[in-house]
Amino acid sequence: MEYLATIGVLIAIYVILSSSYNLVIGYGGLSTVAHPIFFAIGAYTAGLLAIHSSLPAPCNVLLGGVAAMIASVLLAASALRVSGDYLLIASLGFQLGLLQLIKNLDFTGGPGGLTAIPGTVTGAARTPFFLVVSGLLAVATVVGIRAIVNGPYGRAITAMRDEELAFTALGRDATSMKIVIFAIGCGIAGIAGGVYAYYFQYISPDQFEVLQSAAILTMVVLGGMGTTFGPVVGAILLLAIPQAITFLNLPPGIMAPTQGIIFTVLVLAFLFLRPAGIVGLARKTL
Amino acid sequence: MTAVLRTEDLCKRFGGIVVSDSVNLTIDRGEILGLIGPNGAGKTSLFNLISGVLRPDSGSIYLNGEAIDAAALYRRARLGIARTWQNMLLFRTMTVLENLLIAPRSYPGESILRVAFTHRAVRTAERLARDRAMTTLARMGLEQTANDMVVDLPFGQQKLIGLARTLMNDGPVLLLDEPMAGVEGAAYETMQRVVREEAESGRAVCLVEHNVSFIRDLCSRAVFMANGKILRDGTVEELIASDALTELYFGV
Numbered sequence: 145m146e147y148l149a150t151i152g153v154l155i156a157i158y159v160i161l162s163s164s165y166n167l168v169i170g171y172g173g174l175s176t177v178a179h180p181i182f183f184a185i186g187a188y189t190a191g192l193l194a195i196h197s198s199l200p201a202p203c204n205v206l207l208g209g210v211a212a213m214i215a216s217v218l219l220a221a222s223a224l225r226v227s228g229d230y231l232l233i234a235s236l237g238f239q240l241g242l243l244q245l246i247k248n249l250d251f252t253g254g255p256g257g258l259t260a261i262p263g264t265v266t267g268a269a270r271t272p273f274f275l276v277v278s279g280l281l282a283v284a285t286v287v288g289i290r291a292i293v294n295g296p297y298g299r300a301i302t303a304m305r306d307e308e309l310a311f312t313a314l315g316r317d318a319t320s321m322k323i324v325i326f327a328i329g330c331g332i333a334g335i336a337g338g339v340y341a342y343y344f345q346y347i348s349p350d351q352f353e354v355l356q357s358a359a360i361l362t363m364v365v366l367g368g369m370g371t372t373f374g375p376v377v378g379a380i381l382l383l384a385i386p387q388a389i390t391f392l393n394l395p396p397g398i399m400a401p402t403q404g405i406i407f408t409v410l411v412l413a414f415l416f417l418r419p420a421g422i423v424g425l426a427r428k429t430l
Numbered sequence: 431m432t433a434v435l436r437t438e439d440l441c442k443r444f445g446g447i448v449v450s451d452s453v454n455l456t457i458d459r460g461e462i463l464g465l466i467g468p469n470g471a472g473k474t475s476l477f478n479l480i481s482g483v484l485r486p487d488s489g490s491i492y493l494n495g496e497a498i499d500a501a502a503l504y505r506r507a508r509l510g511i512a513r514t515w516q517n518m519l520l521f522r523t524m525t526v527l528e529n530l531l532i533a534p535r536s537y538p539g540e541s542i543l544r545v546a547f548t549h550r551a552v553r554t555a556e557r558l559a560r561d562r563a564m565t566t567l568a569r570m571g572l573e574q575t576a577n578d579m580v581v582d583l584p585f586g587q588q589k590l591i592g593l594a595r596t597l598m599n600d601g602p603v604l605l606l607d608e609p610m611a612g613v614e615g616a617a618y619e620t621m622q623r624v625v626r627e628e629a630e631s632g633r634a635v636c637l638v639e640h641n642v643s644f645i646r647d648l649c650s651r652a653v654f655m656a657n658g659k660i661l662r663d664g665t666v667e668e669l670i671a672s673d674a675l676t677e678l679y680f681g682v
Contacts, residue, residue: 292542296540296552296556299528299531299532300532300537300540302521302523303524306522306523306524307519307520307521307522309515310515310519310520311521311532313481313482313503313507313515314532314595314598314599315504315507315533315536315599316507318504324542
């Protein structure tokens with residue numbers, strides 16, 4: 145049970161990550177790979193505050209989100225000023241640079257990571273408690289993003305993605321809008337990071353590498369980019385499938401490669417057969 | 431008459447190509463000014479300079495007497511310089527009504543903070559914008575297309591939607607880039623009528639057009655451009671009567 149609940153917490157956190165990433169890349173059309181680094185900024189901020197300050201845990205998680213948001217505005221405001229394409233390169237550089245910094249600083253724990261983050265909640269109720277909290281946050285994220293993209297604001301985002309020049313010439317400030325979308329998406333990732341740090345009580349820089357970018361991107365693409373529930377489906381599938389395979393009781397020598405093969409086949413199959421993703425299929429058959 | 435829009439010695443060059451060579455242009459309230467000239471004369475570039483898509487190398491632009499040179503593209507639209515595009519640039523994944531709703535000069539529903547904290551104001555603005563959009567569509571006889579995807583409409587109607595979207599901006603200046611290209615039949619009549627009505631309501635209208643009879647029917651004054659220069663400014667009849675210009679433009 146404990147094991148399944150842990151996977152539940154992980155799924156909730158990845159639903160938050162993939163949904164917020166989808167807001168940025170799917171709805172906003174902003175090419176960035178750096179989503180894990182904002183996850184990391186949230187995790188490290190909350191973790192360090194938990195160790196060194198006496199602020200309550202929810203406050204630290206929220207500050208993690210704020211820190212990620214501020215960092216994202218700094219990145220987007222400088223990169224988008226040049227051009228939209230520049231963001232991809234800038235985000236990659238930002239992620240790699242910041243990870244190097246984390247690995248080489250003392251107070252972040254260096255390459256070994258940040259250990260002994262206080263657990264706040266202890267005892268048997270710990271995992272169920274985190275399951276409920278992260279689950280609620282995941283629902284709030286999905287519902288919140290849905291509300292944003294369905295209203296007048298979402299209409300403006302669509303128009304901006306369709307025809308940015310016409311959008312701007314109608315009196316809309318596309319650059320600020322992109323920065324706002326980026327900041328919201330990255331801020332949410334920061335909050336997810338805070339929850340992650342409190343639950344696992346240990347974070348290391350390896351967890352936020354480019355491989356993680358690929359994992360979150362796969363969730364979004366597989367589920368359906370630019371759809372509300374696509375990233376949710378993608379996150380659940382990509383986390384559940386490897387767990388399901390472990391239940392087959394295969395010898396370890398076969399299991400590890402099997403997981404990799406199934407993953408790769410799945411991604412390739414979707415790219416060729418259903419490029420709009422699982423949820424995207426129903427709506428985007430043009 | 432007071433000039434609503436005035437350009438002063440507007441210059442712009444791309445390398446060796448001069449697209450605007452000391453252009454001095456005024457458009458008055460209620461006037462429909464025709465901009466004619468051969469391809470590459472700098473007509474669309476002039477629109478791009480006025481609306482803020484391009485920045486001039488030198489020269490100034492005044493709206494109601496105030497310099498707007500520092501204002502970015504989106505700010506000029508909010509100041510009331512509305513324009514259409516030669517290739518329309520409609521929002522292709524959206525319906526006709528949604529296309530129009532993007533275009534009012536100010537729109538509180540597009541600010542996250544206002545959506546969150548002044549919900550009622552957003553709802554009111556949304557209703558007003560919808561009313562205005564439906565009225566504008568009704569003027570063109572297109573109200574029944576409101577919920578159609580723009581890409582599903584015939585070309586002539588798409589052109590009209592491009593104009594309708596721009597008319598959601600109630601500012602003093604209207605720049606129309608080849609409104610008649612590819613438009614015929616009923617859409618042609620509608621286009622002509624609506625442009626005339628807009629001028630009568632007091633807007634300063636400037637249009638780029640190759641259709642000479644459209645210009646002759648609508649414009650009181652016309653400007654002939656070639657190689658980024660204004661060669662002649664006068665009535666349409668004067669311009670058409672000028673042999674030198676006819677030769678340059680029509681090649682006859």
